[in-house]
Amino acid sequence: MGLVNASDDTIYGVGLETKDTESILHYNETIDGLPPERLVAACRSFQSQLDAKRVRVKNLGAGKMEIHFIQEDPLDEALPIFEPSPLNLNIMSVDVGRDADGETFKVKLKNASGLLLGGLPGGGKTAAASTFVLPLALAKDDVDMMIIDGKGGADWSAYENLVSKFISESTSFESVRDELVNAVQEMNERIQSNADVLGHSNFWSVSPETRRQAGVKLKLIVIDECQALFDMTGVNDKEEKALRNEIIRACTDLIKRGRSAGFFTIFITQKPTSESLPTAIRDNCALKISLRVSTPETEKAILGSSPDDAIDVPRATNIPLSRPGGAVAESENGERTEFRFYFFDENDIKNYLRQINYQSHNGM
Structure with missing residues (x-):
């Protein structure tokens, strides 16, 4: 050598x-x-x-x-799935893929308030998110979910009947603002009442059975294409700016104080820049995941760091084009993991949901 x-x-x-x-x-x-x-x-x-x-x-x-x-390389193998991964209710974790050692990679929500998922347009962010969002959406006894699709369109249409709130209009800033402000109010009420209702101030410190008996569910908010709501670039209308600022304040509040109340927010973006993704939101997400990106600056905007001098640290810029669903996750303590998401095709998701709807309607 x-x-x-x-x-x-x-x-x-x-x-x-x-x-x-x-x-x-x-x-x-x-x-x-x-x-x-x-x-x-x-x-x-x-x-x-x-x-x-x-x-x-x-x-x-x-x-x-x-x-x-x-x-x-375990990461070279495509990982299609045809039904949701099981949800571990105790730690609210979902198996979402396989890491570089061939071990299962999990997304865990317990004792956290948020997750950031970013990547380039067409990089498979919505498909990746579905690997952990769908099992949570199906757990209606334990999870109350709201989806806000900043882009609009049909990417999340299969979820519309599974969630309590569904907004799919990129220009409906008033509706988004109202729902998020209501979520902040509910969070504040929980912070005050959790000790009396659950017997503990921290939502995560009691069992799923205790939460279920008290009627207190995990509040999960999914905001896809969040840059459509946050980015002020080119916005001159004062009313729209004010609405966007209210949305940013509400999201910042949720991500900073939502953990003990049992609030968890997922931010998904294809434009990870400081203008479209406020650092106060990014830095308070316990888990950050980057799909393939092309520059260290973009990687840093998602993960919060770009370890140029470290030896063999997984980098989202090194994920090959031949590996759709390849990703790098950074935990709250700065540890990075390279993994590959399972792939659950959107048509397979729709077929799966049609099947379970048919079975429930026919008592099967």
């Missing part, structure tokens, strides 16, 4: 382990004059000689590393 001189006969604490689906370079002893960045770069240059599709680095601390040359 050219990391030491060809005439160097020193035995180093480095070994290559070969497996069926990957080879692992064990770097157990730091080599003087060999910084980790150079080692990783050399391994990436060397990967074709091991027939590896990609390289993944595990930092073990104290200068030790494992560098995995992966021949069969």
